[in-house]
Amino acid sequence: MTIRSWPRRTPVWFLGCLVCCGSLANSAEPGEPEGWTPELILRHKVVGEIAIAPGGARVAFSVSTAVMEDDKSEWISQIHVADADGANGRQLTRGDKSATSPEWSPDGTSIAFLSPRTGPKANLWRIRIDGGEAEQITDEKGGILSFLWAPDGRSIAFLMPDPKTDAEERAERERRDAFVVNENHKRARLYVVSLQPGENSVRGVRRLTAGEMHCGGQVGGRNYDWSPDSTRIVFTHQPTPLVDDWQKSDVSVVSLASGKITALLSTDAAESQPFFSPDGESVAFVCSEIPPRWAFASRLKIVRADGGSTTTLAESHDLKPALLGWSADGTSVLISETFGTVNRVWSIPVDGAAPVAVTSAGAMVSQPVLDSTRTRM
Template identity: 35%
Template sequence: MSSSFRINTSHLATLASGAVLIHSLAVFVILLCVPVQAHGWSVDDTLNVVVISDIDVSPDGKVAAYVVKRAVMTDDRSAWERQVFVSAGGGQATLISDEESVWFSPRWSPDGRWLAFLSDMSGDANIWIIPAEGGRSVQVSDVDTEVLDFQWAPDSRSLGFRAPDPLPDNAKAAQKARDDAQVKGKSFRMKHLWIVPWSPPTGAATSGDDGPRSAGVRVTSGGFSVLDWDWSPDGYFMVFSHVPSPEPANSFFSDISTVAVGTGIVTPLVHDPAMNKSPLYSPDGRWIAYIASDLPPCDFSAFAVFLIPAEGGLPRRLAETPDQRPHLLGWSANGDFLLFWEYRGTSTALSVLPADGREPEDLSALGGVMAGIRLNSSRTSVGFYLPEQLRASRGIRLASGRLRTKAT
């Protein structure tokens, strides 16, 4: 199965575009409009709320892709429907997914020519790609365990992804016989990194399912499970956090390593008693930023941002963030600061943390709880969504909000 679209040919939601520069950073805000109910809130009202997620802005900052999730409850169907929309700005949003399958995690290629996404059109969650200007989607990865997440390589010629290890034959047989009880300490599967090449199809291969499918090339293996990860700017390395196993009890024992894509050689980078996570390469590839907990790590640990040379060395702690629970979004294009978000009471704050150790700066907030916050691949735009209560509108709008940093 495949799907196709043309920009501005299937308008199912109304949007008004806006982008505002801040530190050369454009901000896209999607407002979810929820009607005010005169009769009070009911279960049906809850199921009628549309949920937006997985926002990604194109490298040129002109187009936003995002997922709309809504409940479908009919006489013959009860399910959550997830569809991908794109907005070229200035008006309507275009639905690019079909109604028979689930689409999620849209990601623009760094060169802006392609939009990749995850879909269950082939049965399991795999990577599919569709041209940015419109056309038919093609399946790229072909794994039977499901792709958990993925990132484009910097050169747009391959994609890295994370997936559970394949089921052994005896486990497949047990699963088919419904004799697959989950046993603590034995039933987990490690999650590892893979790479799948991307070569745009030509001729007859543009007709959907005839694309260049691949099971992928394994990058990591062994007695650890990968959590979050990032590409090096040159595409030769990946940095990743990992735990001894994917069991919840091991989530506090995460370390950070790098792997050479061409050889699979893993080099430990951060190995200490703290919980270490969210590694991100700097734009020049010289540094890796990451988040580490205080000791001992627990559910209520405070966290700080550290920088460590990409080739290894002593980490350097950056200034403390106000809530001590930062969520890293990425580096600025010039490598001078890191963008992060934190909670401020009942609201969300978008902030910058200078890489030279100076104090963080809050960007003036739009108010409310921002969600789905994501920095695009060119490090020039950030997208997120905000809930908004309106009496007369049920649509989804792309609105602009002016953000300014405090004077320094």
């Protein structure tokens, strides 16, 4: 259903996921207390992460089920897919290990996801949308935090913290695991893995960041993005994972060909949530006031992808925008932000014009995501 037009008449479509769990009145069995109880909560499935197929025809989403049997007590998530109108829904992954964070391939033929199927830490897997066995993409010790397909579909970028060293693992087994607070930080690093197998069918994994650079930041929102030509990645970083270091977060670009990292800005503000424009010439990002304060008051800004001066966009209502991405024609950016007691989506023109509401004041919008064409949400 078309809800509202973007500025410049770019259409936006809204897609919804619904898991039918039955009515509350029919949930209680004979002899059980009526009304809402913790036991009833655990019987209901929970819809989690959502991903829209390119073009918006289908939706992938995770569904969590409470498993309480024998010595097992946990939520297990599996990935489901359905048409955008809710038809033809089916479960795509199965097993006793969770599958989370579904992301469609750029051609819409497969879905990548995270799962600890072969060990204690989450790794990357891929499964074809028409079914079959899932294929393991990475086998890393650190545990992957998040990932993002390259637009050309040939590789995937991901964030992973520094894994424990052999000496640290041995000390842990021997119960010599005391540590000094705020020392030996496990920083999250930016990696890229090729989806084209190399020698002996092994996929090459490259670490793109090192040193005193913790990637991803602390403040909400996505904090890295591919350039449209899949040659560069823009990302947020700060010196350490410490919470207070969000005030030192910066935005840089790394070239996949050379490995060179270039800072886009050098200011006393905290920059985060960078997104490449559709033509790859500019980067939109969220910028704090100077000096950064825990009130998190921020503005949206745009800078050329090779650095330089910035352009400040119109203020958002609450000065706490979560950047979702650019419009398909590059004339505006989309944000999610609190408005009164609800969360709304706004379109903010890059020419400095006032924000335009995309969702109504009476609608609570949670987990908004865009498809790769930037025309559906």
